[in-house]
Amino acid sequence: MSQQAVNGVSCRGKVLTVENMNPNVKRVEYAVRGPIVQRAVQIEKELREGVKKPFTEVIKANIGDAQAMGQRPITFFRQVLVLCSYPELLEDNKFPEDAKKRARRILDACGGHSIGAYSASQGIECIRQDVARYIERRDGGIPSNPDNIYLSTGASDAIVTILKLLVCGEGRDRTGVMISIPQYPLYSAALADLAAVQINYYLDEDNCWSLNVAELKRALNEAKQHCKPRVLCIINPGNPTGQVQSRQCIEDVIQFAKEEHLFLMADEVYQDNVYAEGCKFHSFKKVLFEMGPEYSSTVEMASFHSTSKCYMGECGFRGGYMEVINMDPEVKAQLTKLVSVRLCPPVPGQALLDLVVNPPQPDEPSYTLFTKERTAVLATLAEKARLTEEIFNEVPGITCNPVQGAMYTFPRITLPQKAIDKAKAEGKVPDMFYCMKLLEEEGICLVPGSGFGQKDGTFHFRMTILPPTEKLKVVLQKIRDFHLRFTNEFS
Amino acid sequence: MSQQAVNGVSCRGKVLTVENMNPNVKRVEYAVRGPIVQRAVQIEKELREGVKKPFTEVIKANIGDAQAMGQRPITFFRQVLVLCSYPELLEDNKFPEDAKKRARRILDACGGHSIGAYSASQGIECIRQDVARYIERRDGGIPSNPDNIYLSTGASDAIVTILKLLVCGEGRDRTGVMISIPQYPLYSAALADLAAVQINYYLDEDNCWSLNVAELKRALNEAKQHCKPRVLCIINPGNPTGQVQSRQCIEDVIQFAKEEHLFLMADEVYQDNVYAEGCKFHSFKKVLFEMGPEYSSTVEMASFHSTSKCYMGECGFRGGYMEVINMDPEVKAQLTKLVSVRLCPPVPGQALLDLVVNPPQPDEPSYTLFTKERTAVLATLAEKARLTEEIFNEVPGITCNPVQGAMYTFPRITLPQKAIDKAKAEGKVPDMFYCMKLLEEEGICLVPGSGFGQKDGTFHFRMTILPPTEKLKVVLQKIRDFHLRFTNEFS
Ligand SMILES: Cc1ncc(COP(=O)(O)O)c(C=O)c1O
Ligand SMILES: Cc1ncc(COP(=O)(O)O)c(C=O)c1O
Numbered sequence: 001m002s003q004q005a006v007n008g009v010s011c012r013g014k015v016l017t018v019e020n021m022n023p024n025v026k027r028v029e030y031a032v033r034g035p036i037v038q039r040a041v042q043i044e045k046e047l048r049e050g051v052k053k054p055f056t057e058v059i060k061a062n063i064g065d066a067q068a069m070g071q072r073p074i075t076f077f078r079q080v081l082v083l084c085s086y087p088e089l090l091e092d093n094k095f096p097e098d099a100k101k102r103a104r105r106i107l108d109a110c111g112g113h114s115i116g117a118y119s120a121s122q123g124i125e126c127i128r129q130d131v132a133r134y135i136e137r138r139d140g141g142i143p144s145n146p147d148n149i150y151l152s153t154g155a156s157d158a159i160v161t162i163l164k165l166l167v168c169g170e171g172r173d174r175t176g177v178m179i180s181i182p183q184y185p186l187y188s189a190a191l192a193d194l195a196a197v198q199i200n201y202y203l204d205e206d207n208c209w210s211l212n213v214a215e216l217k218r219a220l221n222e223a224k225q226h227c228k229p230r231v232l233c234i235i236n237p238g239n240p241t242g243q244v245q246s247r248q249c250i251e252d253v254i255q256f257a258k259e260e261h262l263f264l265m266a267d268e269v270y271q272d273n274v275y276a277e278g279c280k281f282h283s284f285k286k287v288l289f290e291m292g293p294e295y296s297s298t299v300e301m302a303s304f305h306s307t308s309k310c311y312m313g314e315c316g317f318r319g320g321y322m323e324v325i326n327m328d329p330e331v332k333a334q335l336t337k338l339v340s341v342r343l344c345p346p347v348p349g350q351a352l353l354d355l356v357v358n359p360p361q362p363d364e365p366s367y368t369l370f371t372k373e374r375t376a377v378l379a380t381l382a383e384k385a386r387l388t389e390e391i392f393n394e395v396p397g398i399t400c401n402p403v404q405g406a407m408y409t410f411p412r413i414t415l416p417q418k419a420i421d422k423a424k425a426e427g428k429v430p431d432m433f434y435c436m437k438l439l440e441e442e443g444i445c446l447v448p449g450s451g452f453g454q455k456d457g458t459f460h461f462r463m464t465i466l467p468p469t470e471k472l473k474v475v476l477q478k479i480r481d482f483h484l485r486f487t488n489e490f491s
Numbered sequence: 492m493s494q495q496a497v498n499g500v501s502c503r504g505k506v507l508t509v510e511n512m513n514p515n516v517k518r519v520e521y522a523v524r525g526p527i528v529q530r531a532v533q534i535e536k537e538l539r540e541g542v543k544k545p546f547t548e549v550i551k552a553n554i555g556d557a558q559a560m561g562q563r564p565i566t567f568f569r570q571v572l573v574l575c576s577y578p579e580l581l582e583d584n585k586f587p588e589d590a591k592k593r594a595r596r597i598l599d600a601c602g603g604h605s606i607g608a609y610s611a612s613q614g615i616e617c618i619r620q621d622v623a624r625y626i627e628r629r630d631g632g633i634p635s636n637p638d639n640i641y642l643s644t645g646a647s648d649a650i651v652t653i654l655k656l657l658v659c660g661e662g663r664d665r666t667g668v669m670i671s672i673p674q675y676p677l678y679s680a681a682l683a684d685l686a687a688v689q690i691n692y693y694l695d696e697d698n699c700w701s702l703n704v705a706e707l708k709r710a711l712n713e714a715k716q717h718c719k720p721r722v723l724c725i726i727n728p729g730n731p732t733g734q735v736q737s738r739q740c741i742e743d744v745i746q747f748a749k750e751e752h753l754f755l756m757a758d759e760v761y762q763d764n765v766y767a768e769g770c771k772f773h774s775f776k777k778v779l780f781e782m783g784p785e786y787s788s789t790v791e792m793a794s795f796h797s798t799s800k801c802y803m804g805e806c807g808f809r810g811g812y813m814e815v816i817n818m819d820p821e822v823k824a825q826l827t828k829l830v831s832v833r834l835c836p837p838v839p840g841q842a843l844l845d846l847v848v849n850p851p852q853p854d855e856p857s858y859t860l861f862t863k864e865r866t867a868v869l870a871t872l873a874e875k876a877r878l879t880e881e882i883f884n885e886v887p888g889i890t891c892n893p894v895q896g897a898m899y900t901f902p903r904i905t906l907p908q909k910a911i912d913k914a915k916a917e918g919k920v921p922d923m924f925y926c927m928k929l930l931e932e933e934g935i936c937l938v939p940g941s942g943f944g945q946k947d948g949t950f951h952f953r954m955t956i957l958p959p960t961e962k963l964k965v966v967l968q969k970i971r972d973f974h975l976r977f978t979n980e981f982s
Contacts, residue, residue, distance in 0.1 A: 015721060015754045015791050018821040022659045025825055030832045041611075065609045068602030078577045086573045110807070111559030118556045118799075118806040120532075121524060153644055153809075156833050164684075168513045189832040193655075230506060263506040300506050308609075315609040316601070316838030318644075330509040338516055340524040341680040342647050346837040347807030 027192035030185050031451020036435055037062055040445040055443035059475055061463045062445045064239070064407045066313025066377075069466040074312055074373050076366040077355045080106070084115050084351050098364035106351050115347040121340035123151025123321070124347070127354040131321050134357035138271075139286040144323060150335070151321050151353065153345045155269050155306035158322040160190045162302045165335060166231050166263060167196040176227035178219060180211065182410060182452035182460070184239045184267070197227035202455060205412065208401050209241035213252045220260060232262040237270040237281065237405030240452050240462040242385075244279040244404040250287045258299050266303040269320075272310035275382035276404035285325060301325040307352050309407065311377040319349030319356075381407070384465040384472055391476040397487055398480075407466055410449065413459050413483065419490035431459040434486065441485075442478045518683035521676050522942020527926050528553055531936040546934030550966055552954045553936045555730070555898045557804025557868075560957040565803055565864050567857040568846045571597070575606050575842050589855035597842050606838040612831035614642025614812070615838070618845040622812050625848035629762075630777035635814060641826070642812050642844065644836045646760050646797035649813040651681045653793045656826060657722050657754060658687040667718035669710060671702065673901060673943035673951070675730045675758070688718035693946060696903065699892050700732035704743045711751060723753040728761040728772065728896030731943045731953040733876070735770040735896040741778045748790055755792040760811075763801035766873035767895035776816060792816040798843050800898065802868040810840030810847070872898070875956040875963055882967040888978055889971075898957055901940065904950050904974065910981035922950040925977065933969045 018026070044058050060068070067073060076099060083089050083103035090100055109126040111117030122128065128146040135144040152158035167175040176197040179187045191198045201219035203209040223229050234253060236245045257264045266284035274281050284303055289296040307319035324332065360366040385403035392400035392411050400411035415430050423433035431448035438444055449460025467475055509517070535549050551559070558564060567590060574580050574594030581591055600617040602608030613619065619642065623635040643649035658666040667688040670678045682689045692710040694700040714720050725744060727736045748755045757775035765772050775794055780787040798810035815823065851857040876894035883891035883902050891902035906921050914924035922939035929935055940951030958966055
């Protein structure tokens, strides 16, 4: 008898199957890189292989990835990174003195003067100091303590880490986390993974996707029936909805968090991406401190930033930080221990972050070019935000709030009943059906609104405004044509 | 009555406290960056501030961080990274043609031809292809499929991800994971975080820290009483123990895994770090396939590699990959989805990994320098491995197995009963007491054996062999003197 038959191994099947794997992982969803994107990659392959399509390229407007859409990196940032990677070039007079100064300072703070060494788990100390000074400048002098700064592998990493600290309890005592709907799906994915309870509060589409406290209260009170709400997550400027919160709204949210004893998570990765007249970025930290010591010394908060967005768009480097405020010192020690298990965030990303928070100053040689590049990116984004709103709102069946900030539009689309029925017959969510058809017919890759959450019976898609202006015009045109055709086809 | 008193907020204390935080996080421990290291950082600060100490610098031999200890990066690798970061330099004739060729290929595979774009979540496709070809060369032609390669944020990230897929069940059905004792504490930390059951199997110190299957069986059978063992983790070459497993041992382990229906995790980040005569690195994959289709088509496995170790020691970049073998396709789809939530591993780390798996070839201009640098690093490590064993074994009360591979020695130390009593009186683990005293008196930072696990009643420390040869000699000398003094003091 064979060994195999004796052990019965052959009948046992796999050790790890989709039936017996971690059920929390199964519940995770992440639409930004979901089936539409997988199909888009496939279509790109088919195009390369010469398969005929009604278009010659796939335009990926599904993800906030500026450089993938052709945006050029900030020269100064890349110069410093080069000098950090290959210090021999510090002797090369091709590189400006301020870039060399920054590189030397970063290298001096690295183990063995090399970005190839692990850093402290919380991040390189002098970079945390620079971050703290940046926050102080941004917030008009409100103090920031470098001990409260944790560098991270993109904001994603920091967000998941804070959620992990907060989630506990079983059954009705399980931690509930309030997130906006529509949301950035990192949040729902992390909550599924942690088996936390997701508490949805709806943004008000009729009021430019604003947040109102009555809705927070409704959501919280309902949730209290079945879980222990502990955390309130805010994204400002908003992804996918592009709204910028007013100072008043932020104050109301903070007051609500205090009253309801909630830990605040403020995702502020788009803090430089504000375009609309009359809108301004207010950090939660600043508003918190302006509300007086009753708030600033009690409300617990973490705020998140990233090198991936704003004017730099350096997504590939995975740089980021969080600042924790009023966190219990013992919990902070636990946080420091937890991040030490993964050793440290990538050091090139830390270096890049240092440049973001400590850019060229007016008396430095790189200032002019830096300012020119930065301004150009932000001006173009503002122009594209305007253009997008304008063109979409001309299309019957598409309505679109102003893109006040961030990098996305989340227009509402009216779908004919026949299309909804057809989608259901095919076992598809209606806006997924719509986006898939758009991809197949026009080569444009968007994310269905259902990937972010939306009010029942409403349909949306998310599109980034990142394609170069001329290409964006083509995209908008194609979506318009498609939408009209689609509406006709199913009417 | 004030708002505060009405709500009772002021009496409620913090939202997040060490009492009500995630209990799994509290159970996490990570000695490599524990209290000894925190004290070392403090002492460094004191030295800078002019505090008098019996030494002038702290030597950190606690972590496998080659460049922090002065090792220079491989020139070719950094050249390509520079060209990827700042493509203007592709026109510069300071850089060799093969470096430019590699950089162009990597950039062509990046979104928008920039390493500042997010990559595919599984990693850049052409780099995964290069990894697969590297594995095929390494394993004498056994095929490797790029679809089975996942790039990662260091090996740490990939290891935690695979464990996360595998852990499920409650109570006696909870997943059990077998790890060696002594172990690399990433494993115990990840298991605590996932609330998995840690199953200890002991390496045989009397036989050069070898692994024997009888001990695996013992550990497994005991564990079956209280959990569902599903996973067997192996580190080869070993950290902290420095052993290199024989081919026969690997075959036995694989057979055991098959018989007992266990998922194998092979941590092979030190695959180039083999020094001892007669020792050779055998990958689990290769042995698995040489055992015939009965094994190679059934045993599920993941193997891990990293840019942090071997001859390159590029820890700061956090590059790595895993290869999954015989993984259920549906589970693989879940894995792909899970990694997509974090968007992608850092792209500079991916680029670096590409160079590790696709280094200069004999007909390319950088080959000579690359080979010289690589050989020099590995030859020096071999020399330091020999030196360490030799000097420690001369000290009465220290016994030390040969450092066959990896970057560490894990010598056993005999502690006088009085020292053990003193430590206990101070509430300290005896080897922690020893290492802390060594740090205070000699400025040498090691990790106590208790941080990795050891047989009850035995004591060890882990030291890296990474300090430059002359400094290593000083370190060994100082530890010898300290050990004799310590033994005297407590006799
Ligand atoms: C609102 C929001 N938060 C966090 C992130 C994560 O960004 P990263 O991990 O690249 O810093 C994103 C990325 O799109 C985002 O839109
Ligand atoms: C055995 C082992 N596995 C994994 C790692 C993680 O390395 P990294 O995450 O830097 O790739 C280490 C680091 O020391 C290690 O020793």
